[in-house]
Amino acid sequence: MSTAFDFEKPILEIQKEIEKLKQMSLESGMDLNKDIETLEHEAAEFKKELFENLNPAQKMQIARHPERPKFLDYVNLMCTDFVELHGDRVGTDDRAIVGGLAKLDGRPVMIIGTMKGKSTKENLEYNFGMPQPEGYRKALRLFYHANKFNLPIITIIDTPGAYPGISAEKHAQGAAIAYNLKEMQKLKVPVIAIVSGEGCSGGALGLAVANKVYLLEHAYYTVISPEGCASILWRDASKNLEAATALKITAPHLLKFGIIDGMIKEPMGGAHTDYEVMANEMKSTILNALSELDGMSGEDLRNQRYDKFRKMGSFIE
Amino acid sequence: MTVQDWFEKRKEAQIQRRALEARVEIEANPDLWTKCVHCNAQLLKKDIEENSMVCPVCDYHFRVSARTRIEQLFDEGSFEEYFGDIKPTDPLDFVDTESYKDRIAKAQEKTGLNDAVITGIGTIEGHKTAFAVMDFDFMGGSMGSVVGEKVTRIIEKAIELRLPVIAVTSSGGARMQESALSLMQMAKTSCACARLDEAGLLYVNVITDPTFGGVTASFGTLGDIIVAEQGARVGFAGRRVIEQTIRQKLPSDFQTAEYLMKYGQVDIVSPRKELRDTLANILSMHEQGVQ
Numbered sequence: 001m002s003t004a005f006d007f008e009k010p011i012l013e014i015q016k017e018i019e020k021l022k023q024m025s026l027e028s029g030m031d032l033n034k035d036i037e038t039l040e041h042e043a044a045e046f047k048k049e050l051f052e053n054l055n056p057a058q059k060m061q062i063a064r065h066p067e068r069p070k071f072l073d074y075v076n077l078m079c080t081d082f083v084e085l086h087g088d089r090v091g092t093d094d095r096a097i098v099g100g101l102a103k104l105d106g107r108p109v110m111i112i113g114t115m116k117g118k119s120t121k122e123n124l125e126y127n128f129g130m131p132q133p134e135g136y137r138k139a140l141r142l143f144y145h146a147n148k149f150n151l152p153i154i155t156i157i158d159t160p161g162a163y164p165g166i167s168a169e170k171h172a173q174g175a176a177i178a179y180n181l182k183e184m185q186k187l188k189v190p191v192i193a194i195v196s197g198e199g200c201s202g203g204a205l206g207l208a209v210a211n212k213v214y215l216l217e218h219a220y221y222t223v224i225s226p227e228g229c230a231s232i233l234w235r236d237a238s239k240n241l242e243a244a245t246a247l248k249i250t251a252p253h254l255l256k257f258g259i260i261d262g263m264i265k266e267p268m269g270g271a272h273t274d275y276e277v278m279a280n281e282m283k284s285t286i287l288n289a290l291s292e293l294d295g296m297s298g299e300d301l302r303n304q305r306y307d308k309f310r311k312m313g314s315f316i317e
Numbered sequence: 318m319t320v321q322d323w324f325e326k327r328k329e330a331q332i333q334r335r336a337l338e339a340r341v342e343i344e345a346n347p348d349l350w351t352k353c354v355h356c357n358a359q360l361l362k363k364d365i366e367e368n369s370m371v372c373p374v375c376d377y378h379f380r381v382s383a384r385t386r387i388e389q390l391f392d393e394g395s396f397e398e399y400f401g402d403i404k405p406t407d408p409l410d411f412v413d414t415e416s417y418k419d420r421i422a423k424a425q426e427k428t429g430l431n432d433a434v435i436t437g438i439g440t441i442e443g444h445k446t447a448f449a450v451m452d453f454d455f456m457g458g459s460m461g462s463v464v465g466e467k468v469t470r471i472i473e474k475a476i477e478l479r480l481p482v483i484a485v486t487s488s489g490g491a492r493m494q495e496s497a498l499s500l501m502q503m504a505k506t507s508c509a510c511a512r513l514d515e516a517g518l519l520y521v522n523v524i525t526d527p528t529f530g531g532v533t534a535s536f537g538t539l540g541d542i543i544v545a546e547q548g549a550r551v552g553f554a555g556r557r558v559i560e561q562t563i564r565q566k567l568p569s570d571f572q573t574a575e576y577l578m579k580y581g582q583v584d585i586v587s588p589r590k591e592l593r594d595t596l597a598n599i600l601s602m603h604e605q606g607v608q
Contacts, residue, residue, distance in 0.1 A: 169572060181503060229493050313463075313466050
């Protein structure tokens with residue numbers, strides 16, 4: 001079983017009690033099934049209540065859980081015949097963005113995502129899911145490929161942001177993201193984006209100018225990491241929980257503001273507790289979205305994408 | 318040394334002499350005087366203003382307001398503002414150490430602007446162009462819904478009228494107080510740039526000090542031609558964030574216009590005084606396709 005969150009402790013306590021009762025019943029031969037059932041029911045109810053009312057800070061913990069499914073887990077569980085396509089063709093294969101061809105329900109698609117690791121070694125390889133400009137350029141190459149061969153594009157995003165470093169700045173991190181935003185608008189194929197964990201800033205948006213955008217139940221999508229926001233506005237990075245609340249980064253708010261098209265339900269306890277259920281839920285969302293977009297011409301898709309982002313914002317005149 | 322250099326040197330020397338001789342005068346009229354933040358020279362405010370807000374001694378480029386920038390770049394009386402009535406709201410009821418509503422009110426009072434960008438149409442040495450000019454004094458030139466909307470609208474207007482677009486940026490990045498709505502302005506403005514591309518119209522970026530974050534990563538660097546003003550600091554991540562991440566000191570020229578030119582990111586680094594001529598020249602060479 002994976003590491004429990006602080007806020008799950010009461011459930012663990014109840015589970016301990018249940019175990020004790022089971023042990024007692026075994027040793028004494030008493031029939032405690034009724035009590036055990038009641039407790040199990042209570043535990044389930046409590047858990048449901050808890051997970052339906054998580055605050056943004058608790059959701060952040062779930063979204064950042066080290067065992068949360070990663071991009072390649074989703075690819076393996078949702079798709080068959082994955083062929084990874086490497087490199088930006090001008091010198092680098094940034095591992096923080098992984099992409100390639102795969103079949104989804106037998107249909108070829110281009111699937112691209114930010115990649116995180118589960119161990120320190122893996123995380124070093126994937127740079128903790130923080131792409132360099134070269135990663136965005138690799139993604140762009142794959143977008144063009146999909147566009148040429150009329151393949152739908154699926155992106156899965158889980159990143160604390162684009163990498164802030166010397167080489168990233170030398171190689172135009174900002175312009176690499178900007179260029180993706182612009183070029184994604186021109187694509188004539190369906191584009192579906194899913195924020196599966198952390199969706200921070202331009203680093204996330206650089207793969208998310210899509211016809212349909214979804215957010216996992218405990219994922220978040222924000223203009224700046226809550227820590228970054230806290231250190232700028234509160235001048236204190238430890239105020240990240242206040243910042244996470246103020247930034248309204250979870251699915252209900254994002255739905256209200258028209259930023260996302262839908263929320264994808266996670267298994268009780270979070271995506272990390274049941275990879276298969278999570279992947280199935282995501283897959284059915286993608287297939288539904290694809291069937292909605294399938295009838296549209298390339299021009300319709302571009303117009304729909306333009307109008308979708310065109311409407312976003314809040315102002316008076 | 319060219320004759321021009323000699324004249325420049327002499328002018329500088331004169332100004333310095335005047336400044337030295339004027340200590341007494343400074344004490345008598347402190348309002349007329351200021352210090353260059355870069356070279357510390359005592360200067361008459363008037364001398365800086367008459368020099369396009371550039372220090373006559375060390376050539377330091379002071380930040381200028383959007384209005385001053387427009388006066389410097391466009392032909393007198395040619396500028397017509399568009400979409401000036403669009404105002405910000407507070408969709409998140411955002412409060413940090415101060416409420417967003419109060420921050421907006423203060424910024425509006427300080428700058429006399431509704432938000433951090435002025436958009437319109439004007440001429441530069443007779444060449445007609447649409448433009449967006451940002452104002453750093455309005456909440457650090459941050460891009461929220463209003464900036465995104467106005468930039469998008471002026472690009473759409475340019476497509477309708479078949480005009481080139483010039484964007485003069487000065488921004489700390491996306492406006493945090495509008496959270497994901499600000500983030501989406503990056504997408505919105507970049508999608509408009511895609512249409513500008515497809516319409517075959519010229520787009521020129523003028524990057525001024527400072528331009529960072531969400532503006533660098535959207536319409537701020539999508540120009541066909543990118544001009545950076547001399548001395549401007551430009552980047553995606555801020556210097557402090559990078560230093561904290563990599564735990565080492567950065568070179569002093571890191572993220573300057575000159576540094577970006579060295580790494581192939583900008584076409585031209587221009588001193589402020591040459592900017593108008595540079596833009597006029599660029600515009601003049603792209604008019605064949607424009608009706």
